[in-house]
Each structure stands twice: as structure tokens, then as C-alpha cells.
Amino acid sequence: MAAAAAAGPVFWRRLLGLLPGRPGLAALLGRLSDRLGRNRDRRRRRSPWLLLAPLLSPTVPQVTSPPCCLCPEGVHRFQWIRNLVPEFGVSSSHVSVLSSPTEFFELMKGQIKAARRRVVMASLYLGTGPLEQELVDCLESTLEKSLQAKFPSDLKVSILLDFTRGSRGRKNSRTMLLPLLQRFPEQVRVSLFHTPNLRGLLRLLIPERFNETIGLQHIKVYLFDNSVILSGANLSDSYFTNRQDRYVFLQDCPEIADFFTELVDAVGDVSLQLQGDDTVQVVEGMVHPYRGDRAAYCKAANKRVMDVINSARTRQQMLHAQTFHSDSVLTHEDAAAAGDRRPAPDTWIYPLIQMKPFEIQIDEIVTETLLTEAERGAKVYLTTGYFNLTQAYMDLVLGTRAEYQILLASPEVNGFFGAKGVAGAIPAAYVHIEQQFFSEVCSLGQQARVQLQEYWRRGWTFHAKGQFTGTWRPRSPS
DSSP states (O other): OHHHHHTHHHHHHHHHHTOTTOHHHHHHHHHHHHHHHHHHHHHHHHGGGGGGHHHHSOOOOOOSSOOOTTSOTTOGGGGGGGGTSOOEEEOGGGEEEEOOHHHHHHHHHHHHHHOSSEEEEEOSOBOOSHHHHHHHHHHHHHHHHHHHSSSOOOOEEEEEEEHHHHTOSSSOHHHHHHHHHHHOTTTEEEEEEOOTTSOHHHHHHSOTTGGGGSOOOOOOEEEETTEEEEESOOBSHHHHHTEEOOEEEEOSOHHHHHHHHHHHHHHHHTSEEEOTTSOEEEOTTOOOTTTSOHHHHHHHHHHHHHHHHHHHHHHHHHHHIIIIISTTOOOHHHHHHTTOOSOOOOEEEOOOOEEGGGTEEHHHHHHHHHHHHOOTTEEEEEEESSOOOOHHHHHHHHHSOSEEEEEEEOGGGSTTTTOSGGGGGHHHHHHHHHHHHHHHHHHTTOTTTEEEEEEOOTTOEEOOOEEEEEEOOOOOOO
């Protein structure tokens, strides 16, 4: 990797040399190279101050209530997060990590077929191939059964997608879902989030695909009755076959399912509603996202989403107090005798929300705090399909004392590899950013502490993103 970092400028010149007759693309890549070079020089000039990065970062949010001996061991380190978002305690026996796109796809189909009360799906977009049609057919079949049952159920289906990505092309996410809306208008809701930043002349001039760079709906949650799949995968064929992502299945977790239902409903309420004739409408009383006043829309959206977060946080804090701080705390055996047969919680889940146009930056606050608090002896694993750290994150990685192992997509498994036009140059741009970062690591002599690895698998692409932090101490001699 050190040799690759040193060869960065040569690689970039070679890339530009491969673009004869493409002056526009060459100029774009040239400007990107110049910007990255200026950023690198700026970072080098201030590199002696990197050790102060943890001190200059936002302070850790204070825990509003003191720890108690009744809380399960291990909750104290992260309990400050419950001042920002709701805290959900579940048993690890209800949590499973899926390993493959096929497993993810088959589980979703099975869960849709078994759903009786609700199906909630939030994604960037729904693809248009045969596998995506198979998923839509599962929804249609389940909705049909809900009407024909001896005791008809009140099954509701809510789907949240991004407006610009879901409207791309003549055959798109909207046309895939229109038959469901037309056949089951009382049971199906399709919401299309439109960023408030794409408006006016900008909206008229920027073509398809490029307009998606302005802002997107990027929540990925798939919910069936009281079970939830949290993932980064979209509803598209490659994510069902050969695009590696991460998938966490939370089985029979009603409080978490209720929260994500309310969250998707809230974002849906500030989105455009797809109609059976392929038009869209605003929810009654809501400001239009790109025709109305931007400040008024963002204020209303902030309130709608934060009301969900704060009400769930209050509910969970009351539940926590009743469970662990009440004068008459029930043991697990007592709770089982009273009818609650769920295992005792040993896993804590904090859903982090990031919606910067609405001034909701909870994920950013928590991530920066976790990186700031990573002390010597801690090991931090980061993974991303698109390596492009913000300057704040980069300073924290280079300025803290924890060990970092960062897993990236190699150029060949980048989802844009081999694409036509400007998009085809995106993998090379990420390689250049990676090289610039590792060059900075080497210039600070930190290559033993900060290690980069590239994921490669023939015929696959890589989309996993996440952070894992832990502290390991040597075992005492036995």
C-alpha cells in the first residue's frame, strides 16, 4: 500500500492519458485531482495538530441519570446515547446476522408471505428486473390473501423510496409499484422523498442520474409485523445475488418495529405520495418539498421526525426505569410467570438518524464521539464501499491512539466499475482518495496503527458499511 500511495500521481496521469477525445471528463478528473492535492497539502501543514483532534471534537453528551447496579453489565459505556435516541434492550437470541445476498432475499420473501399486520420497506429504490418483480408478486399475493381470509386482516403495506432515483427511466420503481396501488388503494402507501435542495432552476437544468447527487432518501429498513431487517442493501437484483452488504435480523422485537414504523411514517408524511395514475401529491397540510418555502418545509420535517424520536425515547426511558429502577423490580422468572416470556435483554440497540437538511445530525454526533473516545488498546474496524472520510473523521482517525483496520472496496468490486461516461471514472477517484489518505498515514509514521485492506471477490461488488469498536486486554496468567 505504501508503494501504491507513492505511485498516486503517476496513476492519475495514466488515467487522464486513457481519455483521448474526452476533454470534459479529463477536466473533471483534473479538477478533482487538484482539489485532493490541495486538501493533502493543507492536511500536511496542520498535521502536527492532529494529536489535538480528540480535544477539539464535540464533547461527549452527558448521561442525565447516574448508572445503577441494577442495569445489566455493559450498558454503561454507551448509555449516554439514550439522551439522543431511544434505547432498546433485546435478547441476543433474537438477533442474527445474515451472511449473503441470497439469504437476505429469501428471508424477505418468507417474511412478506407470513406478514399479517404490516409490511414496511424503506430503500433508495426498487429495481425493475425479474427478482424485484418476484418481490412485488409476494406483496400482491399476501395482500390478496389478507382480503380472502375467513377473517380478513388489516394488513398495511408502506413503501418509502427516493423520488429522483425511483423515477429514473421510463420503467422505474414507480411503474413497478403502480399495480399494487391500483389494486389495493386502501392498504398500500408509496412515499417518494424529494430533497428540498433540488428546486427551482437547478431542478429544471440537472438531468436524470446527476440530480441524485443533490440529496437522497437513504434509509434501508425492512419490517414485517414485529421483525425487522436493518441493512444497507437496496431492493435491486444485485443486492439479492452478488453484491455483498450487511444484514441484521431482529426477530420478534415489537418496540423496535413500532419505532421504525413510526419513523418511516414520519418521513413518508413529508414526502410526495404516489397515486394510482403515476402522479404525486403532498400530504394535506404539509409544505411542498421543492415548490414551497424551503425553510418552512425543513422546519416542519424536523418537527415531524424529531417528535417520533423524542416520544420513543421517552417511552423507552420509562420502560427502562420500570424494569431496572422501580421499587418492585421483577426478576426474569417473575416476568415469565406474569406472561412476559421474552428472554432478558443483553443487547442494546440505538437507532441513529442523520437528516442534515432538517438539522438532524445524530449519527454524526455519535460517530464522532465514538471515534474521539477510542483510547489506546481499543481496536476500531471500519468498512465502506466508498472511501471518502470527512475531514473531521480523518483527523480523528489520525489523531487518536486506537488501532484502525479499514476494509474498502477494491476498484473491481466498486459498483461503478465498468460504467459508461463519468460514472466509469468513479472507482479510480476513490482509489486516488485512498492513496492520498494512506500517504498521510505514512507521513505521520502511523502505518502500523492504521491499516487499509481491499475487498475483492470475482464477479461480486461490495457495499457493506459499518463500525465495530472493542477493547481487548491481555488475559491474566492462569
